[in-house]
Amino acid sequence: MLAVDGVSVAFGGVKALDQVSFEVEEGVVCGVIGPNGAGKTTLFDVVSGLRRPVEGRVRVDGRDVTGLPPVRRARAGVRRTFQRTQVFGRLTVEDNVLAALDWHGGGGGLAADLVGLPARRRLERDRRERVAEVLALCGLDGHREAYAAALPVGGRRLVELARALADRPRLLLLDEPTSGLDAAQTARLAEVVRSLETTVLLVEHDMGFVMDVCDRIVVLDLGRVIAAGPPAEIREDPVVRAAYLG
Numbered sequence: 001m002l003a004v005d006g007v008s009v010a011f012g013g014v015k016a017l018d019q020v021s022f023e024v025e026e027g028v029v030c031g032v033i034g035p036n037g038a039g040k041t042t043l044f045d046v047v048s049g050l051r052r053p054v055e056g057r058v059r060v061d062g063r064d065v066t067g068l069p070p071v072r073r074a075r076a077g078v079r080r081t082f083q084r085t086q087v088f089g090r091l092t093v094e095d096n097v098l099a100a101l102d103w104h105g106g107g108g109g110l111a112a113d114l115v116g117l118p119a120r121r122r123l124e125r126d127r128r129e130r131v132a133e134v135l136a137l138c139g140l141d142g143h144r145e146a147y148a149a150a151l152p153v154g155g156r157r158l159v160e161l162a163r164a165l166a167d168r169p170r171l172l173l174l175d176e177p178t179s180g181l182d183a184a185q186t187a188r189l190a191e192v193v194r195s196l197e198t199t200v201l202l203v204e205h206d207m208g209f210v211m212d213v214c215d216r217i218v219v220l221d222l223g224r225v226i227a228a229g230p231p232a233e234i235r236e237d238p239v240v241r242a243a244y245l246g
């Protein structure tokens with residue numbers, strides 16, 4: 001579903017990514033881990049389109065998206081969340097998610113609104129239904145009317161996740177999803193991520209969370225993939241242990 005093929009990125013003399021290759025199959029939750037400076041953020045930026053690699057390709061559903069900017073990549077079904085939550089504090093939780101669906105729009109302006117009223121109503125009903133579905137999935141249905149700013153950080157992170165999920169992304173990128181969360185909020189987030197059917201790539205420092213939610217883990221060190229496999233295998237891998245222990 002996602003294929004990263006021979007991707008390299010250099011900052012001056014530093015090779016942040018050096019011939020990185022791996023694949024993530026449909027529906028799999030894949031974690032990217034590695035010591036500080038391993039290249040995790042850079043890899044994420046390459047997959048989400050914020051950074052062009054000097055060599056290598058990124059494919060989503062077989063389509064080469066390497067040259068596509070983030071907006072066009074979003075249209076190809078790639079969504080990301082950020083380490084610092086990005087929600088509209090002055091909107092309710094429900095409106096935050098509705099706004100995430102808005103850019104589809106109906107098009108055509110007022111005339112189309114008048115001529116196409118039944119279709120518009122149907123569209124509006126579908127959108128509300130999808131929002132309700134996503135809020136339920138993220139455990140937010142009890143907070144629909146709350147202002148996002150009034151939620152604790154864990155709640156805001158779930159709103160961001162709900163926004164990212166709203167129009168059914170093909171690939172969801174989660175950047176440090178547990179940062180700022182307490183143990184209970186982290187457990188709740190883990191439950192939500194495990195219940196997703198979407199393909200997920202996540203970068204995370206919390207090893208417990210990674211081992212808990214990921215089907216597969218890619219380990220980076222100094223810009224290279226040093227191991228890839230299921231959590232149980234990664235946990236026992238002597239090369240991974242050595243990289244972490246320095």
Ligand SMILES: Nc1ncnc2c1ncn2[C@@H]1O[C@H](COP(=O)(O)OP(=O)(O)OP(=O)(O)O)[C@@H](O)[C@H]1O
Nearest residue numbers: 011014015016034035036037038039040041042043
């Ligand atoms: N904009 C930049 N300019 C110069 N060097 C950079 C830049 N961004 C990253 N680097 C370097 O590239 C390497 C990989 O950095 P990156 O941030 O991708 O690692 P990381 O695994 O995300 O680290 P951390 O766990 O600390 O967030 C590091 O050596 C870093 O210093």
